[in-house]
Amino acid sequence: MGHIQITPSILNSDFARLGEEVARIPGADWVHVDVMDNHFVPNLTFGPAMVEALARVSPVPLDAHLMIEDADRNAPAYVEAGCGSVTFHVEAAKAPVRLAREIRAAGARASMALKPATPIEPYEDLLSELDMVLIMTVEPGFGGQRFLDLCLPKIRRARAMMDKHGLETWLQVDGGVSLETIERCAEAGADVFVAGSAVYSAQDPDAMVAALRERAAAARS
Numbered sequence: 258m259g260h261i262q263i264t265p266s267i268l269n270s271d272f273a274r275l276g277e278e279v280a281r282i283p284g285a286d287w288v289h290v291d292v293m294d295n296h297f298v299p300n301l302t303f304g305p306a307m308v309e310a311l312a313r314v315s316p317v318p319l320d321a322h323l324m325i326e327d328a329d330r331n332a333p334a335y336v337e338a339g340c341g342s343v344t345f346h347v348e349a350a351k352a353p354v355r356l357a358r359e360i361r362a363a364g365a366r367a368s369m370a371l372k373p374a375t376p377i378e379p380y381e382d383l384l385s386e387l388d389m390v391l392i393m394t395v396e397p398g399f400g401g402q403r404f405l406d407l408c409l410p411k412i413r414r415a416r417a418m419m420d421k422h423g424l425e426t427w428l429q430v431d432g433g434v435s436l437e438t439i440e441r442c443a444e445a446g447a448d449v450f451v452a453g454s455a456v457y458s459a460q461d462p463d464a465m466v467a468a469l470r471e472r473a474a475a476a477r478s
């Protein structure tokens with residue numbers, strides 16, 4: 258398991274002041290940008306031009322979570338836009354191995370996401386091609402949803418698979434992660450934690466990042 262990383266999602270931040278919003282979380286490891294196309298999910302956010310502008314001002318690297326169809330064709334633009342990590346959904350990729358290799362060759366970390374009903378088992382042999390696996394703990398599309406406990410066994414199974422193969426692949430959880438739920442995720446084997454509403458609804462978002470980190474670390478010891 259890698260060191261604990263906290264990745265605030267800007268989905269529930271103030272879109273009119275995004276530069277200022279990312280400046281409020283200097284203690285985060287990454288900024289999580291949720292790209293939605295209104296086809297793969299029933300919500301629409303932003304595209305590569307806006308992500309590129311945000312990458313220029315962000316104090317920490319960008320972690321793009323692409324909830325878009327035709328990931329094979331659309332994902333490379335987010336590496337070009339300056340993201341340090343690019344996550345595509347396996348449900349939206351026709352050739353996930355080729356796409357992961359393309360993302361890595363272009364200079365970013367390659368990551369693959371699974372919706373709650375998508376099993377990890379068929380992808381065991383792909384894990385070595387990935388820098389991170391994202392296990393969704395809500396149905397993708399919106400911030401502020403309730404954490405789905407039913408995803409915890411999949412997190413455990415994914416971590417066991419990575420250990421079995423001696424892989425250093427990061428394991429990210431996304432959706433409903435808060436001070437209340439982060440311990441369960443850490444105990445199950447996650448090491449990268451996305452938190453949107455928990456961070457941006459806090460009076461002091463950077464203090465919330467520190468509190469989440471502390472709670473995840475406590476769950477491990």
Ligand SMILES: O=C(CO)[C@@H](O)[C@H](O)COP(=O)(O)O
Pocket residue numbers: 266268269289291322395396397398399400401402431432433434451452453454455
């Ligand atoms: O990808 C998504 C939603 O589809 C997430 O990144 C959410 O934006 C996280 O928000 P919270 O559930 O933490 O409020």
Ligand SMILES: [Fe+2]
Pocket residue numbers: 266289290291322431451
């Ligand atoms: Fe996300």
